Amino acid sequence: MRVTFLGTGAAGGVPLYGCTCVACERAARDPSRMRRPCSALIEHAGTRVLVDAGLTDLHERFVPGALDAIVLTHFHPDHVQGLFHLRWGRGAPIPVHAPPDAEGCADLYKHPGLLDFQRLAKLEPQRIGALSFTPLPLVHSKPTFGYAVQAEDGARFAYLTDTLGLPPQTETFLQAWQADGLALDCSFPPQEAPPRGHNDWPMALDTIERVAPRRAWLTHIGHALDAWMMQTNPALAGNVSVARDGEQIELGRGQPLGHP
Numbered sequence: 001m002r003v004t005f006l007g008t009g010a011a012g013g014v015p016l017y018g019c020t021c022v023a024c025e026r027a028a029r030d031p032s033r034m035r036r037p038c039s040a041l042i043e044h045a046g047t048r049v050l051v052d053a054g055l056t057d058l059h060e061r062f063v064p065g066a067l068d069a070i071v072l073t074h075f076h077p078d079h080v081q082g083l084f085h086l087r088w089g090r091g092a093p094i095p096v097h098a099p100p101d102a103e104g105c106a107d108l109y110k111h112p113g114l115l116d117f118q119r120l121a122k123l124e125p126q127r128i129g130a131l132s133f134t135p136l137p138l139v140h141s142k143p144t145f146g147y148a149v150q151a152e153d154g155a156r157f158a159y160l161t162d163t164l165g166l167p168p169q170t171e172t173f174l175q176a177w178q179a180d181g182l183a184l185d186c187s188f189p190p191q192e193a194p195p196r197g198h199n200d201w202p203m204a205l206d207t208i209e210r211v212a213p214r215r216a217w218l219t220h221i222g223h224a225l226d227a228w229m230m231q232t233n234p235a236l237a238g239n240v241s242v243a244r245d246g247e248q249i250e251l252g253r254g255q256p257l258g259h260p
Helices: 024-030 168-177 201-211 223-234
Strands: 003-005 041-046 047-051 069-071 096-097 116-120 125-128 131-137 145-151 154-161 182-185 215-219 240-242 247-249
Touching: 003 182, 003 215, 024 223, 069 168, 096 125, 145 168, 154 168, 168 201, 182 201, 201 240
Parallel strands: 047 069, 069 096, 096 116, 154 182, 182 215, 215 240
Antiparallel strands: 003 041, 003 247, 041 047, 125 131, 131 145, 145 154
16 A cells, blocks of 8 residues: 655645744745645555545646545545535546535535535445545544545555544544554644644654554644754654655555455
C-alpha cells in the first residue's frame, strides 16, 4: 500500500495569509515547507482512493477515471472545497463516500453533478477495489470519521483527522487492529488550556503511545505548531515523524485482507 500526503496543513495552511511568523516566512521562501489542505492518496494493486478533497485543483491533478473513489472525513470546507469545481465536469460519476451528515457543505447535495454521494456507517467496512475502509468515529464539531484502511496483502493504515482525542470505541478498535501506519491530527503546539476540535502536541503523542502503531505521522499541522517546532526542536520517538506535503510511504505485511 502506498500513501501520499498531498496536503498536511490545518485550515488556512502554511503560510497563513498575512502572517509573518517564522514558519510562514520560511514557507513563503521555500515551497517545500508549504502545507496545503489536509488530504492523502491511497493506492494498492491498481486501486486509487483520495481521502478528503480540500485541494482546489483536483480537476487538474486527476484526469477523468484516475480515481476509484473519494472518501471524506467530514464536510468542513477545507476538506471538501475541491469538489465544488469537480462536480461540474462531464463523464462517469465519481463515488464520494462520507459520514452521515444531513447538512453536508453548502449546496453539494442539491447540485452534486458528477459526485455520487454515498453515506457510510461507523465500523461498517466499505470495500473499494483492492482496499477496505472501516469508518471510525472521531471527536470534532461535525460528524467525522477516521478510516482504518486495509489492503489485500494485509497492510494496515489508519488516517485520523480531524479529532480531539479518540472515542473509546475507536481507541479500542485500533489497539486490537495493530496498524502498520497511523496518520494523526496534531494541529497545535502544547496548549495551557484544553484545545478545541483538534489535538495539540502532547495529546497526539499520548494517543500514538496508547494505540501503538508500528509507525506514525503527525498531520493537519498549523503554522503555530510549525513555528514552535522550529524554535524548540522537540524530540520524537524513532517511529514517529511529522508529515510533509508530497511525502510518500510504503506499507506492507503480506497478510490476507480481513484477517486480524
